[in-house]
Amino acid sequence: MTFPPIREELRGLTPYGAPQLDVPVALNTNENPYGPSQACADDIADAVREAALGLHRYPDREHVALREALADYLSRDTPHGIEPAQVWAANGSNEVMLQLLQAFGGPGRTALSFAPTYSMYPEYARDSSTRWVQGRRREDFSLDLDAARALVEAEQPHVVFLPSPNNPTGTALDPAVIGELCAAVGERGVVVVDEAYGEFRRAGTPSALELLPTHRNLVVTRTMSKAFAAAGLRLGYLAADPAICDAIRVVRLPYHLSAVTQATALAALRHAPELLGRVADLRGERDATVAWLREQGWQVADSDANFALFGTFADRHAVWQGLLEQGVLVREVGPPGWLRVSIGTPAEMTAFRDALVHVTAQIT
Numbered sequence: 426m427t428f429p430p431i432r433e434e435l436r437g438l439t440p441y442g443a444p445q446l447d448v449p450v451a452l453n454t455n456e457n458p459y460g461p462s463q464a465c466a467d468d469i470a471d472a473v474r475e476a477a478l479g480l481h482r483y484p485d486r487e488h489v490a491l492r493e494a495l496a497d498y499l500s501r502d503t504p505h506g507i508e509p510a511q512v513w514a515a516n517g518s519n520e521v522m523l524q525l526l527q528a529f530g531g532p533g534r535t536a537l538s539f540a541p542t543y544s545m546y547p548e549y550a551r552d553s554s555t556r557w558v559q560g561r562r563r564e565d566f567s568l569d570l571d572a573a574r575a576l577v578e579a580e581q582p583h584v585v586f587l588p589s590p591n592n593p594t595g596t597a598l599d600p601a602v603i604g605e606l607c608a609a610v611g612e613r614g615v616v617v618v619d620e621a622y623g624e625f626r627r628a629g630t631p632s633a634l635e636l637l638p639t640h641r642n643l644v645v646t647r648t649m650s651k652a653f654a655a656a657g658l659r660l661g662y663l664a665a666d667p668a669i670c671d672a673i674r675v676v677r678l679p680y681h682l683s684a685v686t687q688a689t690a691l692a693a694l695r696h697a698p699e700l701l702g703r704v705a706d707l708r709g710e711r712d713a714t715v716a717w718l719r720e721q722g723w724q725v726a727d728s729d730a731n732f733a734l735f736g737t738f739a740d741r742h743a744v745w746q747g748l749l750e751q752g753v754l755v756r757e758v759g760p761p762g763w764l765r766v767s768i769g770t771p772a773e774m775t776a777f778r779d780a781l782v783h784v785t786a787q788i789t
């Protein structure tokens with residue numbers, strides 16, 4: 426008998442998560458490097474003080490005011506607009522996706538995505554006892570629609586994760602491809618377009634939100650952790666048919682979003698122009714980083730996100746370690762030989778470039 430008496434399939438597993446190291450230049454978790462202003466922090470503190478006076482009561486279980494504010498925010502990205510009844514929020518988009526699998530996955534059901542992709546998807550499947558199937562992307566990390574459709578037809582999945590832009594590759598999806606896959610899955614399942622990095626996409630790639638009126642089985646997830654510069658807040662959300670939100674209500678824990686979280690998120694949304702104000706700078710810095718890496722002779726995946734996947738290195742761990750010794754923390758993730766760097770401030774990216782030149786000169 427081994428202790429603790431954990432579920433068989435969890436025995437010996439380690440928790441997911443990037444190393445949390447105290448380094449001068451942290452470019453490993455795709456955060457926004459620009460924090461809130463003093464005025465924004467003061468407004469959040471006032472909102473939390475107000476919420477504190479009501480802490481003897483449970484919070485609004487339906488988080489109505491927050492869903493209204495999120496619907497308003499999302500409506501910028503689709504000519505059809507988004508109604509509050511189409512919105513649902515939770516503690517990070519991680520929790521949103523776990524709730525989706527609790528409601529639409531489970532024993533006897535199948536979830537599917539295409540690798541390389543976000544490594545939490547198989548963990549949500551495992552934790553909800555959902556069968557996990559993984560297709561492959563092409564060599565350039567794009568999605569082969571015919572192959573994807575064939576896999577959907579063969580596996581009959583109940584949940585399909587289509588991140589756009591994808592993590593760790595940065596690859597965005599053409600909405601036409603998403604529409605085709607929604608049709609292939611049909612109303613037997615849901616298609617989750619994870620737009621955690623949606624605000625960073627390059628001009629000309631529309632959000633999947635535009636497809637909501639034509640595909641009832643489409644779910645678009647977003648987060649305030651990335652472009653919105655509020656990773657510490659833990660607020661993720663989705664837009665979908667109101668019937669999908671109703672299904673999630675069955676599995677959510679009561680009062681899952683604390684009064685403090687709701688007040689903070691509402692105050693942050695009032696400061697959306699400021700918090701999102703650096704997205705254009707970060708896009709520019711991303712494009713410059715990709716161009717520089719290519720000039721150095723590295724392969725770089727086209728990126729619509731706030732990070733770049735580059736390589737390939739015969740010993741990527743040695744490069745990761747060398748960068749860390751120079752005070753620059755990147756992420757050892759993706760296919761063998763590749764590394765991922767988040768886009769930081771211009772000073773942080775200079776430190777990254779200098780460190781990479783130094784480390785690769787020593788190693789190669």
Ligand code: PMP
Pocket residue numbers: 454455516517518519520543588591592619621647648649650656659660661
């Ligand atoms: N989706 C993708 C593709 C991500 O990369 C991440 C975070 N790294 C998340 C979802 C979850 O983000 P959060 O829980 O902070 O909203």
